[in-house]
Amino acid sequence: MANVIQLTFNPFQENTYVVYDDTKECIVVDPGCLFPDEKAELLETIHRLELRPVRLINTHCHIDHILGNHFISTTFNLVLEAHQGEQVVLDTGVQVASMYQIPYPEPSPAIGKFLTAGDVIEFGETKLKAIFTPGHSPASLSFYCEKDRFVLSGDVLFKNSIGRYDLPGGNYQTLMKNIREKLMVLPDEVKVYSGHGVATTIGAERGGNPFLVGE
Numbered sequence: 072m073a074n075v076i077q078l079t080f081n082p083f084q085e086n087t088y089v090v091y092d093d094t095k096e097c098i099v100v101d102p103g104c105l106f107p108d109e110k111a112e113l114l115e116t117i118h119r120l121e122l123r124p125v126r127l128i129n130t131h132c133h134i135d136h137i138l139g140n141h142f143i144s145t146t147f148n149l150v151l152e153a154h155q156g157e158q159v160v161l162d163t164g165v166q167v168a169s170m171y172q173i174p175y176p177e178p179s180p181a182i183g184k185f186l187t188a189g190d191v192i193e194f195g196e197t198k199l200k201a202i203f204t205p206g207h208s209p210a211s212l213s214f215y216c217e218k219d220r221f222v223l224s225g226d227v228l229f230k231n232s233i234g235r236y237d238l239p240g241g242n243y244q245t246l247m248k249n250i251r252e253k254l255m256v257l258p259d260e261v262k263v264y265s266g267h268g269v270a271t272t273i274g275a276e277r278g279g280n281p282f283l284v285g286e
Contacts (some may be wrong), residue, residue, distance in 0.1 A: 094195030130225030140179035150183030156210025206246025207234030209247030
């Protein structure tokens with residue numbers, strides 16, 4: 072069975088996820104750890120559970136989701152995996168960090184392995200299917216575990232809300248289309264782990280999200 076650990080980091084209160092199973096292999100998704108205490112918390116979690124990180128993945132490459140990419144990549148000798156369409160976003164990291172006046176002393180490595188729709192992320196005994204869900208960013212991916220009924224939605228879907236669509240590469244119609252056609256078709260009980268805020272379920276959002284009710 073896959074287990075999902077949520078750690079909240081950086082001034083944007085971004086959710087970093089460590090997903091692992093009984094084999095102790097794990098993946099790190101969207102490491103937002105910026106400050107030394109945040110990096111220490113992530114390492115402590117990994118070491119306390121005796122986990123072995125085998126993949127580093129970004130749902131998308133906005134600055135708050137990539138601040139710890141270099142740290143995880145170098146600490147565990149992992150290449151960054153994300154959709155090719157997010158490289159253009161990744162490349163603006165230094166500029167965006169400067170705009171928000173946050174430190175970014177260790178810029179992310181380039182994407183070393185491109186993921187695309189339908190790819191299966193395998194580690195230990197766990198499989199996550201990549202779902203192409205742009206609209207918040209140009210090429211965001213969500214990752215669905217059918218066996219254990221959860222999805223990592225990045226900044227596409229939140230509890231009672233949806234992702235911003237006013238950033239470069241965002242589009243409201245595209246975002247809503249992907250939420251309706253690719254996430255809302257999942258079973259009600261599927262737990263949604265978002266890039267910010269608390270977890271929810273597909274059923275709760277289908278029935279109560281003001282952006283989706285009546286769709």
